[in-house]
Amino acid sequence: MSGIRVLVGTRKGAFVLSSDGKRERWDVSGPFFSGWEIYHLKGSPADPDRLYASQSSGWSGQVIQRSEDGGATWEPVGNEFSYDGTPGTHQWYDGTPHPWEFARVWHLEPALDDPDTVFAGVEDAGLFRSTDGGRNWQELPGLREHKSGSSWQPGAGGMCLHTIILDPAERTRMFAAISAAGAFRSDDAGQTWRPVNHGLHSEGIPDPNAEVGHCVHRLAMHPARPEVLYMQKHWDVMRSDDAGESWREISGNLPTDFGFPIDVHAHEPDTVYVVPITSDAEHFPPEGKLRVYRSRTGGDEWEPLTRGLPQQHCYVNVLRDAMAVDSLEDCGIYFGTTGGQVYASADSGDNWAPIVRDLPAVLSVEVQTLP
Amino acid sequence: MIRVVLPAHLRTLARIDGEVELSVPGQVTQRSVLDALEARYPVLRGTIRDHRTAQRRAFMRFFACEQDLSHEQPDAPLPERVVTGAEPYLIVAAMAGG
Numbered sequence: 001m002s003g004i005r006v007l008v009g010t011r012k013g014a015f016v017l018s019s020d021g022k023r024e025r026w027d028v029s030g031p032f033f034s035g036w037e038i039y040h041l042k043g044s045p046a047d048p049d050r051l052y053a054s055q056s057s058g059w060s061g062q063v064i065q066r067s068e069d070g071g072a073t074w075e076p077v078g079n080e081f082s083y084d085g086t087p088g089t090h091q092w093y094d095g096t097p098h099p100w101e102f103a104r105v106w107h108l109e110p111a112l113d114d115p116d117t118v119f120a121g122v123e124d125a126g127l128f129r130s131t132d133g134g135r136n137w138q139e140l141p142g143l144r145e146h147k148s149g150s151s152w153q154p155g156a157g158g159m160c161l162h163t164i165i166l167d168p169a170e171r172t173r174m175f176a177a178i179s180a181a182g183a184f185r186s187d188d189a190g191q192t193w194r195p196v197n198h199g200l201h202s203e204g205i206p207d208p209n210a211e212v213g214h215c216v217h218r219l220a221m222h223p224a225r226p227e228v229l230y231m232q233k234h235w236d237v238m239r240s241d242d243a244g245e246s247w248r249e250i251s252g253n254l255p256t257d258f259g260f261p262i263d264v265h266a267h268e269p270d271t272v273y274v275v276p277i278t279s280d281a282e283h284f285p286p287e288g289k290l291r292v293y294r295s296r297t298g299g300d301e302w303e304p305l306t307r308g309l310p311q312q313h314c315y316v317n318v319l320r321d322a323m324a325v326d327s328l329e330d331c332g333i334y335f336g337t338t339g340g341q342v343y344a345s346a347d348s349g350d351n352w353a354p355i356v357r358d359l360p361a362v363l364s365v366e367v368q369t370l371p
Numbered sequence: 372m373i374r375v376v377l378p379a380h381l382r383t384l385a386r387i388d389g390e391v392e393l394s395v396p397g398q399v400t401q402r403s404v405l406d407a408l409e410a411r412y413p414v415l416r417g418t419i420r421d422h423r424t425a426q427r428r429a430f431m432r433f434f435a436c437e438q439d440l441s442h443e444q445p446d447a448p449l450p451e452r453v454v455t456g457a458e459p460y461l462i463v464a465a466m467a468g469g
Contacts, residue, residue, distance in 0.1 A: 035380055059430045059464040060381060060418035076384060076414045080422045 002370060004326050005070060006334055006355065007051065008342055009038035009364035014053055016071040017355050023332055023346040026355045032074060033065065040321055040364040042108050043070075047115040048368050052134055054105035054120070062104055064120075064134045077134035081105070081122055084141035090124065091153040100124045100144065107321060109164035112171075119190075121161030125152060125178040127190060140190040143176060148195065148212040155179035155215050155234075156280075162320055163216070167243075168223045175229065175244065180205075180215035183231065185244050196244030200233060218320045220262045222269035230272050230299070232262040232320070237274055239299050250299025255286050261323035265348060266331040270298035273325075273333060273349060275318040283338075284315035292335070294349050308352035309343065316341070321364035328369060336362025373404055374459035381419070381462070385412040390459060399454045401433060402445040419462060434461040 006017040013031030032038075036055045044050040051067040053074065062081060065074040087100035103123040111117035120128040120137065126144045128137040143161075152159060160179055167173035172189045175196075182197040195212050205213040215234035222228065231238040231247065236257050238247040251257035256276045265271035272295045278286050285291060290309040293302040316339035326332035333349045336342045340359035345352045372392040382388070393407045402425070409416045416422060419431050425445070427433065433440045436450045436458050452458040 034383070057380065058467070059378070059428070060384075061428060063384065063414075063418065079417045082423060 002328060004328070004332065005043070005048075005368040005370060006324075006342065006344070007041040007043065007053075007071065007364075007366040007368070008336055008356075008359065008362060009040050009053070009321075010336075010340070010360035010362050011037055012360035014038040014041055014055075014071075015356070015359060017342065021328055023326075023328075023344060028356055029071070032071070033063075036063070037104075038363065039104060040107050040366070041071075042110055042366045043368045044110040044115040044118075045112050046110075048370055050110070050115040050133075052108045052110060052118050054108055056104040062102070064105065064108075066134050078130065078136050081120070081126075081128055081137050082139070083126060083144065084139040087126075087144065089150060090159060091151060093154060095153075097150070100126070102126075103158060106160045106162045107164055109166060112166055112168060119164050119166075119174075121164050121176065123158045123160040124154075125159045125161040125181060127161060127164070127176060129190065142186070142191050143184060143193040146184070146193055146195070148181070151212065152178065152181040153213070163219045165219055165221050165229075167221075167226045169226050173226075173243070175219055175221070177216040177219050177231075179217065180213060180234070182212045182214040183216050183219060183229075183244055196240075197247070198245065199240075199247030200238065201236070201249075202234065204234070217260045218262050220264050220272070222264040225269040228269065228298075230262050230264060232259050232274055234258065234280060237262065237299065250295070252295070252300035252302055254293055254302050255291075255304075259318075260320040261318055261335065263323045263325055263333070265333075266325050266327040267329075268296070268331075268348075271296050271348070272299060273323065274302075275323070275335065277317060283317040288312055288314050290314040290316065290337075292333070292345075292349055292352075305345075305349040305352070307350060308345075314339075319363055321366075322362050324365050324367040326367045326369045332367070334365050334367055336365045338362065372456050373399060373407075373453065374456055375404065375408055376459045376461045377415075378462060378464040380464065381415060384418065385414050387412070392456075398446075399449050400446050401440060401443065401449065401460075404449065404460055405445075430465040430467055432463040432465050434463055435459070 002021040008015040015030035041053040053065040055063040089097035092098035107121040109119040116133040163177035165175040291304040316337035323335040338361040375391040
């Protein structure tokens with residue numbers, strides 16, 4: 001029978017949650033790297049026992065961990081992230097130039113077909129790649145060196161490159177997203193990049209329709225239809241049908257279009273999930289009701305999913321990398337909260353139950369569907 | 372032998388149980404002790420000092436003989452009691468970092 005492995009990064013360690021295909025009973029292991037912030041863990045699509053984890057702390061900076069056995073044991077690998085050349089400046093919060101400084105790895109994206117190749121999205125925004133299983137990291141400087149780079153500004157959480165999507169059809173195409181610069185696309189395996197933000201509208205920047213400067217929170221793609229992208233922006237849920245060349249708003253009847261994560265059903269490319277959050281100032285669900293919203297029409301029309309989720313006095317947040325789906329026949333949906341709960345639905349979101357309730361604040365959730 | 376005490380989170384990372392004893396060739400300074408420590412435990416590179424500049428990370432502190440050596444020159448000799456092993460060299464996680 002198939003199995004499910006949920007990789008959870010929290011403020012104070014990593015956890016691995018395992019179940020069989022029924023997804024009713026769960027084994028919880030961890031904390032791994034206890035006391036450290038684990039921004040993200042992810043498994044290689046080419047070798048599900050190969051996992052990578054981003055471990056960091058205010059004291060000791062960045063560590064990258066690698067597992068060869070599905071998270072049972074881990075080995076620290078390389079942690080030197082040096083920008084290529086002299087990195088120059090971006091804008092600071094007050095608009096003054098600020099030197100590019102490495103802070104941490106937000107997101108790890110293993111290559112589709114090689115367990116030893118993995119990409120890292122970092123703060124201050126940059127894209128790195130390792131081709132030796134995480135031991136050595138080289139920047140792909142074309143993104144940071146885009147002519148608009150000196151005008152990028154951090155979002156409230158820092159100037160992070162938080163989303164990396166590898167196109168499974170056009171193997172040299174990649175997408176990245178940066179808060180608060182926007183979405184970017186490469187068609188040459190990450191060597192050169194261009195902004196793909198046409199159609200975004202952000203009231204909080206001087207030119208609401210600018211080429212860059214948008215606070216994109218998350219991008220999502222269904223691998224069977226890679227030209228379609230979904231985006232949760234600071235405000236607005238957006239969709240592109242042309243690989244980012246243009247975007248249109250699909251917020252429709254959402255109670256608020258602010259939020260962080262967005263994801264797509266494993267078997268239905270037009271079924272999309274978001275977690276509406278009240279506002280940029282109020283990082284909790286509207287009315288204290290934790291509701292996942294699902295669109296079965298590729299956006300515009302949304303339905304609240306509430307069964308099994310707290311519908312009163314709930315004031316948690318769901319961060320941008322904290323939602324994932326499995327690929328079992330009945331698609332499972334998972335998300336983690338800043339209150340330490342990890343919720344799972346084994347029926348595309350109709351019914352939910354917590355796997356765990358009392359972890360440290362959840363930063364990221366990834367899911368592996370095991371043979 | 373030079374005795375080095377690491378904070379708990381770095382002992383766990385480097386799989387060290389208790390104090391580290393290091394043989395440090397030449398003059399015993401903060402730099403030479405940290406160089407020897409990182410040579411024995413490469414996983415500690417970048418977690419105490421910056422990879423490229425070798426500057427102390429902001430929230431790591433260096434103490435010995437009831438003195439804060441964090442702002443001393445890295446090539447200044449360490450106190451004799453550290454050199455003889457009578458006192459340990461303490462690498463401390465500042466209270467601000469967690």
